Amino acid sequence: MTHPVDQPQPPSGVPERGSGHRASALEAEDGRSIGELLSDVSSNLSTLMRQEVALAKAEVRQSGSRAGKGAGLFAAAAVGGLLFLVFLSVSAWWGLGRFIGNDWSGLVVALVWAAVAGGLAMAGKKEFERIRGLQQTTDTISKIPNAIRGHEEENR
The missing domain is CATH 1.20.5 (Single alpha-helices involved in coiled-coils or other helix-helix interfaces)
Structure with a gap:
């Protein structure tokens, strides 16, 4: 009778050699x-x-x-x-x-309201003149084609 030689056992979960179970590299x-x-x-x-x-x-x-x-x-x-x-x-x-008199007082009130309307119109006009459009959006959108082509350095 021969005694089996103590051989190291593989760690649990690892299939033994020759057992027919091979772990695929893609699994x-x-x-x-x-x-x-x-x-x-x-x-x-x-x-x-x-x-x-x-x-x-x-x-x-x-x-x-x-x-x-x-x-x-x-x-x-x-x-x-x-x-x-x-x-x-x-x-x-x-x-x-x-x-x-009512005639003149009506005219005075109308002139006051005309002055208020004129002041508001001038303020509104100044605000519209301050509008610059969508500058940041325009800048970033114009950089997209260069970024897609890989030429990001042209955007600087």
Whole structure:
């Protein structure tokens, strides 16, 4: 009888030589191939993107609803403010009418409102003149073709 020679055993999980089980270089530890893993990654990424888009849509709907309500309230406040100014103007017209007559007081109130409108128009014109367009967006969009071609140094 011969005694078996004590040979080192492979670590657990590693197939023995000659057992017929060979771990493929293209298989994961759970036995799935790289192709299957990439398919799972692609599927998960697609699901994640769909969920992110759905979340963004829900947030936009909620924000849009609140913005619509806010705009409606501002419009109602503007109508109220306009009515206030109309009645204030009528009161000023009648108040001044006691001193200089209704004809002249109406003209004075109209001239005051013409001056206010002219001042607001000039301020609005200055604000429009300050508009420079979408400079940053134009700059970055013009750099995209060079970046795609790999010539990013031309963008500097």
